Amino acid sequence: MNVTVRGRPQPFRTVSFDAATNSVRLIEQRLLPHEFKIIGTKNFRETARAITDMVVRGAGAIGATAAYGLAQGALAFRGRDQKKFSAHLELVYQTLAAARPTAVDPVNAMNDVRRELARGETVEEQQALALAAAEEFANEDVRHCEAIGRHGAKLIRAGMKILTHCNAGWLAFVDVGSATAPLYAAQAQGKKFHMFCDETRPRLQGATLTAWELAQQNISHEIIADNAAGHLMQRGEIDLVIVGSDRTLGRTGEVANKIGTYTKAVLAARHKTPFYVAIPLSTIDWNLKSGEKIPIEDRHENEVLGAWGAIANPLSESRPALSGRRVYIRVANPTSAARNPGFDVTPAELITGIITPAGIFKPPELWPHRHQLGYAD
Ligand code: MRU
Numbered sequence: 001m002n003v004t005v006r007g008r009p010q011p012f013r014t015v016s017f018d019a020a021t022n023s024v025r026l027i028e029q030r031l032l033p034h035e036f037k038i039i040g041t042k043n044f045r046e047t048a049r050a051i052t053d054m055v056v057r058g059a060g061a062i063g064a065t066a067a068y069g070l071a072q073g074a075l076a077f078r079g080r081d082q083k084k085f086s087a088h089l090e091l092v093y094q095t096l097a098a099a100r101p102t103a104v105d106p107v108n109a110m111n112d113v114r115r116e117l118a119r120g121e122t123v124e125e126q127q128a129l130a131l132a133a134a135e136e137f138a139n140e141d142v143r144h145c146e147a148i149g150r151h152g153a154k155l156i157r158a159g160m161k162i163l164t165h166c167n168a169g170w171l172a173f174v175d176v177g178s179a180t181a182p183l184y185a186a187q188a189q190g191k192k193f194h195m196f197c198d199e200t201r202p203r204l205q206g207a208t209l210t211a212w213e214l215a216q217q218n219i220s221h222e223i224i225a226d227n228a229a230g231h232l233m234q235r236g237e238i239d240l241v242i243v244g245s246d247r248t249l250g251r252t253g254e255v256a257n258k259i260g261t262y263t264k265a266v267l268a269a270r271h272k273t274p275f276y277v278a279i280p281l282s283t284i285d286w287n288l289k290s291g292e293k294i295p296i297e298d299r300h301e302n303e304v305l306g307a308w309g310a311i312a313n314p315l316s317e318s319r320p321a322l323s324g325r326r327v328y329i330r331v332a333n334p335t336s337a338a339r340n341p342g343f344d345v346t347p348a349e350l351i352t353g354i355i356t357p358a359g360i361f362k363p364p365e366l367w368p369h370r371h372q373l374g375y376a377d
Contacts, residue, residue, distance in 0.1 A: 001170045001175060001176065001184075001213070001216070001217065002216065002217075003036060003216055004216065005036060012027065012038075013138070013142075013174050013175050014026070014027050014029075014056065014058075014061045014064075014170060014171050014172075014173065014174055014175065015027075015056060015061050015064040015065050015068065015138065015174050016068075016138070016174075017068045017071070017072070017131070017134065017135065017138075018040060019131065021040060022072055022075050022076060023040035023041055023042055023072070024040065024041045024047050024050070024065060024068045024069060024072055025038055025039070025040050026038065026039055026040075026041065026050055026055055026056045026065065027056070027171065028055050029054065029055060029056060029057060029171055029209060030053075030054060030055060030308070030326065031326060032171070032208055032209055032212055033208050033209070033211070033212035033215075034310040034326070039055065041069075041072075043072065043073070043076060044069045044070070044072050044073035044076070044092045044095060044096065045095060047065060047066075047068070047069035047072060047096065048069060048095045048096050048098070048099040049099075050065065051065055051066065051069075051096070051099035051100055051106070052099045052100060054203070057167075057172065057205070058167060058168065058169075058171060058172020058173060058244070059103035059104075059105040059172065059173075059244065059245065059246040059247075059282075059283055060105055060141050060145070060172055060173035060174060060178065060280055060282065060283070061171065061172050061173055061174065062099070062100060062103055062105060062106050063103070063105025063106050063108065063109040063137065063141065063282050064109060064134070064137055064138045064141055064173075064174045065106075066096040066097070066099070066105075066106035066107075066109050066110050067106075067109035067110060067112065067113050067133070067134035067137040067138065068134045068138070069092070069096045070089070070092055070093060070096060070110045070113045070114070070130060070134065071113060071127075071130040071131040071133070071134040073088070073089065073091075073092030073096075074088075074089060074092070074117065074126065074127045074130040074131075075127050075130070075131065077089075077123065077127070079123065080122065080123050080124075081123075082123065085123045085126070089114070089117075093110055093114065096110060097110065100297060101295040101296075101297050102246045102247060102256055102294065102295055102296060102297045102342065102343045103246035103247060103283075104246070104247040104282075104283060104284075104285040105246075105280075105282045105283055108282045108283075109134075109137045109282060112133055112136075112137050113130050113133040113134055113137065115133075116129050116130070116132070116133035116136075117129040117130040117133065137282070138174045139174075140280075140282075141173055141174040141175075141280055141282065142173070142174050142175045142176060143357070144280035144281060144282070144357040145170075145173050145174075145175065145176035145177055145178055145181045145280060145357075146176055146181065147357035147358075148176075148178055148181040148182065148278050148279075148280065148355050148356065148357055149176065149181030149182055149184055149185035150185060151182075151355055151356070151357075151359055151360055152181060152182025152185065152242070152276070152278055152355040152360070153182045153185035153186040153189060153191075155182060155240060155242075155274070155276065155355075155360075156182055156183070156186035156191055156193055156240070157191070157193075157239075158191045158192055158193065159192065159193065160193040160194070160239045160240055161193070161194045161195075161196065161232075161237055161238055161239050161240075162183070162193060162194070162195050162196070162238070162239065162240045162241070162242060163195075163196045163198065163224075163229055163232075163238045163240070163241045163242075163264065164179050164180075164195060164196070164197060164198070164206070164210060164241070164242055164243060165198045165200060165206060165241075165243045165257070165258060165260060165261050165264055166198070166200045166205045166206055166210070166243070166244070166257070166258035166260075166261070167200075167205040167206060167209035167210045167213070167244075168180065168210075168242075168243060168244025168245075168257075168278065169209065169210050169213040169214075170213060171209050171213060172209075172244060173280070177213070177244075178244045178245075178278035178279055178280060178283075178355075179242045179243055179244045179278045180210075180213065180214075181278060182242060182278065182355065183195065183214075183219060183242075184217065187217065187219060192220070193219075193220070194220045194221065194222070195210075195214055195219055195220065195221035195222075196221070196222055196223075196224050196229070196232065196238065197210045197211050197214070197221055197222070197223045197224065198224060198226050198229065198260065198264070199223055199224065199225055199226055200226065200258060200260065201226055201260075201304075201307075202299075202303040202304045202307070202340060203303055204307065204308075205258070206223065207223045211223050226260055229264055229267055230267045233267055233268065233270075233271040233273055234271065238268075238271075238273055239273065239274075240273065240274050240276070241264060241265075241268050241273060241274070241275045241276065242276045242277075242278055242355075243257055243258075243261050243264070243275075243276075243277055243278070244257060244277070244278055244279065244283075245257045245277050245278075245279050245283050246258075246283065246343060247283060247285050247288075247294055248277065248279050248283050248284050248285065248354065248366070249284075249285055249288050249289075249290075249291060249294075250284045250285060250286040250366045250367055250370060250373065250375060251286065251288070251289055251366075251367050252289070252290065252291065252348055252363070253348030253351065253354070253362075253363020253364055253365075253366055254290075254291035254294075254345050254346065254347055254348055254363075255277050255345065255346045255348075255351060255354075255363075256291070256294045256296070256343050256344070256345050256346075257277070257343060257344070257346065258342070258343060258344075259341055259342055259343055259344050260344070261343075261344055261346055262344040262345065262346045262350075263344075265346045265347075265350035265351065266350065268350070269350050274352040274353075275350060275351055275352050276351070276352055276353050276354070276355055276360075277346075277351055277353075277354050277355070278354075278355040278356075279354060279355070279356055280356075280357060281356065281357060281358075281373055281374040284366070284373060284374065284375075286370065286375050291345035291347070292345075294343075294345055296341050296342065296343050296344070296345075297341070297342040297343060298339075298340060298341055298342070299340045299341075299342045300340065301337055301338035301339070301340055302328070302338075303338075303340050304332070304338035304339070304340045305330060305331065305332040305336070305338050306328055306329050306330040306331050306332065307328070307329055307331060308326055308327065308328050308329075309326070309327065309329065310325060310326060310327070311325055311327060348363035348364060349363075351363050354366065356373060358372050358373055361373075
C-alpha cells in the first residue's frame with residue numbers, strides 16, 4: 001500500500017527479501033505511527049527474533065517472514081553435503097516456528113517452502129527453490145487478500161459504521177490486509193463509510209497501526225476504547241464487525257484472534273450485529289479438532305502494566321512529537337503482577353461468516369468446502 005514519505009505517496013510491502021544481502025526487509029512496526037522505518041535482518045536467528053519481539057506481527061506478515069527466514073537460512077548454508085544441509089534446515093525451521101505460537105501461517109508458509117525445495121536435487125538447486133517458494137508465498141498472500149477484498153466489499157454499504165479489532169490490515173500481511181481488504185475495495189468502488197478501531201490493549205495495534213493505515217488511505221475513522229463497543233452497539237452505532245484471525249480451524253470454524261475478539265463477538269451476537277472474519281487460506285488449520293487445543297501465547301506482564309508511546313508535545317496535546325523516541329510508561333500499581341494472554345478463541349456459532357479468497361462461508365461450511373479452500377489430502 002502507499003505510504004506518504006516526505007510528502008510523496010510510495011508503495012511498500014510489509015515484508016520483502018533482499019537477495020543481494022540475504023536479508024529479510026521489514027517495516028519496524030513498533031515505531032509506528034510515530035516513525036516509518038525499514039530494517040533488514042542479517043540471519044535467520046535475527047528474523048526469528050524480529051517475529052518474537054513484534055518488529056513484524058500479524059499472522060500473514062509473520063507467515064511471509066518465516067518463509068523468507070527459512071530461505072535466508074537455506075541460502076546461508078555453505079557446502080554440498082545433503083545430510084548437513086537437511087539438519088541445518090530443520091534447525092532453521094524449528095527456530096522460526098517457535099518464534100510465536102498462536103498463528104498457524106508461519107508453519108503453513110514454511111511447509112510450502114520445504115515442500116518446494118524438496119524438488120531440488122543439489123543443495124544449490126534447493127536453495128534457489130526455497131527463495132522462489134518464499135516469494136510465491138508472499139505473492140499469494142497479496143492475491144488472497146485482494147480476493148478477500150472482492151468478496152467482502154459486497155458486505156459494505158454506503159454510510160455503514162464498521163468496527164474492527166487489533167490490526168488485520170496490510171501491516172499484518174504482505175500487503176492489502178484481510179479485514180481491511182473489503183474496506184479498501186469498497187473505497188475504490190466509491191462507497192463512503194466510517195470505521196471504529198478498537199484501541200486493542202495491551203499493545204494497542206488498533207490505536208497505532210490500524211488507525212495509521214486508515215489515515216494513510218483517507219478512510220474516515222475513530223479510535224475507541226476497547227470497552228466502548230458495547231455502548232455503541234446498544235445505540236445502533238455499529239452495523240458490521242470485521243476482524244482477522246491467527247488460526248481458524250477448518251474442522252470446526254473456531255477462530256483464534258487477538259485477545260478481546262471473543263468479547264466483541266459476544267456483544268455482536270447480543271445486538272444482532274453481523275460479525276465477519278477475513279482470512280487468507282494460510283490461516284486455516286485443517287488438523288486441530290478443537291479450539292481448546294490452539295496454543296495461546298502468554299506475553300510479558302509489562303505489556304499490561306504499562307504502555308509504549310511517543311513523548312507528547314506539551315504545547316499541543318493532540319499532536320505527539322514526531323521524534324520517533326519510543327518510551328515505556330508504567331501505569332499500574334508498582335507492586336501488582338499481571339496476566340497477559342495474547343489471543344482468544346471465538347466459537348463458530350458467534351460468527352456470521354468467514355470471508356476467504358474463495359468466497360464467504362458460514363463456519364460449518366469450511367470443512368465441506370475444504371478442497372476449494374486448499375486442503376490437501
Ligand atoms: O499480536 P499480533 O499483533 O500479531 O496480533 C495480530 C492479530 O491478532 C490480528 O488480528 C491477526 O493476526 C489477524 S490478521 C493477520
